[in-house]
Amino acid sequence: MHLRKLIAGNWKMNKTTSDAVALARDLAAALGQQNDIDVAVCPPFTALESVGKVLDGSIIKLGAQNLHPEASGAFTGEISAPMLRALFVTHVIVGHSERRVLFGETDSFINQKVLTALKHQLRPILCVGENLAEREAGATLRIIQTQIEAAFEGVSKELAPSVIVAYEPVWAIGTGKVATAEQAQEVHGFIRGLLAKLFTETVARKGRILYGGSMKPANAGELLGQKDIDGGLIGGASLEARSFVDLVRAAAEAK
Ligand code: 13P
Numbered sequence: 001m002h003l004r005k006l007i008a009g010n011w012k013m014n015k016t017t018s019d020a021v022a023l024a025r026d027l028a029a030a031l032g033q034q035n036d037i038d039v040a041v042c043p044p045f046t047a048l049e050s051v052g053k054v055l056d057g058s059i060i061k062l063g064a065q066n067l068h069p070e071a072s073g074a075f076t077g078e079i080s081a082p083m084l085r086a087l088f089v090t091h092v093i094v095g096h097s098e099r100r101v102l103f104g105e106t107d108s109f110i111n112q113k114v115l116t117a118l119k120h121q122l123r124p125i126l127c128v129g130e131n132l133a134e135r136e137a138g139a140t141l142r143i144i145q146t147q148i149e150a151a152f153e154g155v156s157k158e159l160a161p162s163v164i165v166a167y168e169p170v171w172a173i174g175t176g177k178v179a180t181a182e183q184a185q186e187v188h189g190f191i192r193g194l195l196a197k198l199f200t201e202t203v204a205r206k207g208r209i210l211y212g213g214s215m216k217p218a219n220a221g222e223l224l225g226q227k228d229i230d231g232g233l234i235g236g237a238s239l240e241a242r243s244f245v246d247l248v249r250a251a252a253e254a255k
Contacts, residue, residue: 003208005224005251006038006164006231008063008125009238010093010212013044020047021054026241028058035059037252038231040091041238042125045079048087056088063091063125066099069112081120092117093233094124095151097131097170107150114151118159125164125233126151127212128191132171140169141190148194157199161206165191166233172213174235181222184211188228217246224254 015023020043031039042063043051052062068078084092094117095110110126117124128147130140144167152160167187172179179187188209196204211223212233223229231251237243 003206003230004036004038005254006040006208006210007244007248007251008040008091008166008210008231008233009042009244010065010096010233010235011041011043011238012065012098012235014239015043015047017047017050020044021050023239023241024051024054024060027060027244028055030241030245031059031248034248034252037248039248042091042093048084048089052088061090062088063093064089064122065093065096067092067094067113067117067122069109069116071116081116081122084122085120089122091123091125091164093166094126095147096127097129097168097173101170107147110147111151111153114163115154118155118162123162123164125166125210127166127168127233129168129170129173129213135169135171140187144187144191145194148191149198152195152198157203160195160199160203164208164210165195166210166212167191168212168233170213174214176214178214178216178219178223179211181226184223185226185228188226192228215247217243217250220247220250221254224251 040061040063042065064084067081068075071080094113099105114124130143134143169179192204208230210231210233211229215232216237
């Protein structure tokens with residue numbers, strides 16, 4: 001069974017509100033008729049409300065880049081799930097490697113975020129991935145297994161398929177060094193097998209696994225043609241309408 005592909009843009013710390021609105025307008029205009037692919041964009045918090053208004057009525061879903069496990073309280077600088085829900089956010093990135101590495105997020109903190117997102121009907125886009133040293137040491141699958149097992153701790157088998165996994169090899173993020181289709185498929189197949197072991201075959205079949213790391217229109221077709229690659233989480237190429245739209249079209253052709 002082939003799952004409906006999802007192309008999600010992670011805008012990271014880019015775009016003022018007015019720049020974000022302009023990009024969202026271009027995307028909504030270009031992708032209005034594209035209803036065979038799921039599409040989401042994750043602008044910075046400051047632009048969520050304005051971008052949400054622009055996307056209202058379009059096929060493009062609104063995602064956030066992070067959330068805090070608590071619903072409210074003394075957590076200066078943080079954003080909670082109810083705050084996101086109030087802005088009609090449907091997806092939230094959790095455990096991105098930039099948050100793991102630059103902001104010290106641990107597997108158990110990421111697990112709390114996954115559980116919170118699910119509790120509030122937000123679909124977590126859970127990022128996992130090995131760094132270059134880990135890949136070179138042959139530790140890739142072990143690292144992925146640890147990250148997945150920790151992130152899914154306490155998730156029910158009913159809710160597990162709502163978690164979208166994004167395999168993002170850290171060495172491929174923003175470097176222009178994309179994983180080969182074979183390298184990516186090996187890890188994606190491993191993740192699907194692991195989900196079957198942790199939950200059921202059905203969970204493994206229904207759960208989407210995205211690839212992220214230097215995905216561009218030129219390499220998307222080959223990656224998205226792999227059996228266990230159900231979409232992409234796009235950084236750099238999501239910041240311009242032309243390349244993001246081309247990626248969505250490549251995904252439509254690869255299905
Ligand atoms: P790039 O597409 O810029 O490599 O970023 C990938 C990423 O980190 C998406 O979350």
